[in-house]
Amino acid sequence: MSQRAQVMPLSAAIEECVRDGDSVALEGFTHLIPFASGHEIIRQRRKHLTLYRMTPDLIYDQLIGMGVADRLVFSWGGNPGVGSLHRLRDAVENGWPSPLELIEHSHAAMASAYDAGAANLPFAMLHGYRGTDLARVNRQVRTVTCPFTGTELAAVPAIRPDVGVIHAQRADAGCNVLLEGIVGVQKQVALASKRCLVTVEEVVEDFGPRSTNAVILPSWTLTAIAVVPRGAHPSYAHGYYARDNGFYIAWDSIARERDSFLAWMDTHVLRAANATVTA
């Protein structure tokens, strides 16, 4: 169990951690979204993945549009503040490039399901979904009755992905990882996953002065670390670079048509292999 994470190039890390047919959660709530890892998954032509993510965002628009996924488990699928994810919509509405099965939750349920996964529980419970049609279309939403009060609660299965993929600010010489700012569900995902891959902005000798309550994932909870400066762009890394809101706005027209999307992916992802990898 005390297998320690190893630093390796991103291409090797994806090869090691992500296999065809895996369930994969690339998380990061607006902040620290692991774009570079998503791009490497596309370059390595992974197939038939079940993708988990609360907010699919642009990286899942790209993964779905490039045909790596059979299934998406999610709770909000838009381009934040801009509009639709056109590739996600095309997959759901028209089956392009392939049909996509949706398993749809609310944020509260999905965050709780990651938490339950990290806690080694079979399911999560919450006051949730009351009066909505979501429980009607998602058979994973059930109910349990509190044995003490008789209160009926919503229940959803714990999320235990084969692979968790996150981005963080720093690793230290001992391969521990620190993340800060909007920390989302990354700690839960890392601890819920069978294997966890982390890309980091940099490796430092020592984390130095920090809050005693800093979010740190010890090396023995992780599988692979790859050093990828700007590996979250166009999302951001607090303390390193800001969210590229201009790109989020520009993505709307890039992704609107299949041709412009494929041309962009070809130039910026498929033919940019490992361009930013320094490990």
Next chain:
Amino acid sequence: MSAAAYTGNEIMTVVAARALRSEDVCFVGIGAPSAACNLARLTHAPNITLIYESGTIATRPHVLPLSIGDGELCDTALTTVSVPEMFRYWLQGGRITLGFLGGAQVDRFANLNTTVIGEYARPKVRLPGGGGAPEIATQCGEVFITMPQSIRTFVDKLDFITSLGHGEGGDHRRRLGIATQGPTKLITDLCVMEPEPQTREMRVVTMHPGVTRERLQASTGWPLCYSDAVTETPAPTVAELAVLRDLQERTRRAHAA
């Protein structure tokens, strides 16, 4: 531009901002809700507590965020918590007095659809989905909704209920075991609606300057009810518009960079 000139979106945002109080703890969505909440904070409600679902508590952004998780929100927050903590302790824990929602479709009981237009399995338009809204709608003390009003979006029957308003009306929320108030204001670019105390159907309480009942009805997919004492919404003041436009200009420049 004369003092009286404003857009529909501006009056909607200003009227929503006026309804917010300094003591509110407000769960903020992106778009019109975010603009209204920050306008309130920059005018009459300087101590309002704004919470975004990314985990930022008591945030004071200088420009409006494009997403619910822009760095600006974290930089200016009192504290930032994880997303499971946000939904479990703060929202489900009952700490939030007011939730602010919008949607693609709303019905007469202020139920909201942000999931699909058409059939779920074969949607005509796949919308983003629920996100935080299904639980915001039942766990905040009360809910304000802002939406531009049109015959396409104010519909007789929702294609999908993503977030519960007053359900089928009457005591439907109570029967589902929900103790919170649900939608207490539906603020549009044409009017303000509030629930009738017994039926819980949303009815018009104020109409924005220059709006007629004919125009309101033509923009609504069900026969509208009116309160016994409908008044005219006070127009946005020069000062309110100046603060709002300044905020939106700062935001535009920041996001274009």
